[in-house]
Amino acid sequence: MIKTHMDRKDLKVTCNKCKQSGIVSVIKNQDPMLKQKYIIDWSNSKGNNIISFRHRLDDKFGFECICGNSSILARAEKGVITENKPSREDISEVITRLNKEVRTTSNKVDGFTIEEV
Numbered sequence: 115m116i117k118t119h120m121d122r123k124d125l126k127v128t129c130n131k132c133k134q135s136g137i138v139s140v141i142k143n144q145d146p147m148l149k150q151k152y153i154i155d156w157s158n159s160k161g162n163n164i165i166s167f168r169h170r171l172d173d174k175f176g177f178e179c180i181c182g183n184s185s186i187l188a189r190a191e192k193g194v195i196t197e198n199k200p201s202r203e204d205i206s207e208v209i210t211r212l213n214k215e216v217r218t219t220s221n222k223v224d225g226f227t228i229e230e231v
């Protein structure tokens with residue numbers, strides 16, 4: 115069961131490279147004990163092309179498709195964010211880069227099309 119303090123969002127995620135799509139269930143986490151702001155509910159996700167998920171520092175959702183297409187890292191995060199826990203300096207470097215970018219509300223994010231369903 116999903117607790118009431120969590121917000122669920124079902125997203126249709128289409129890989130613009132191989133054209134496969136799946137429904138990905140993302141839950142907004144408001145439990146302060148958990149560090150991640152969004153988690154994916156794999157049990158409620160349909161289609162099997164999406165194999166990885168991350169909530170990026172630019173506040174967009176990043177995905178990885180089975181075909182290898184990936185938006186896990188935002189452009190501003192590349193070369194800074196790694197598998198290791200980012201340092202305070204890493205995060206401020208990414209924020210500096212993000213502030214120089216033009217913000218877009220497009221549902222096309224780095225090779226994926228994301229629609230709420």
Ligand SMILES: [Zn+2]
Nearest residue numbers: 129132179181
């Ligand atoms: Zn793909």
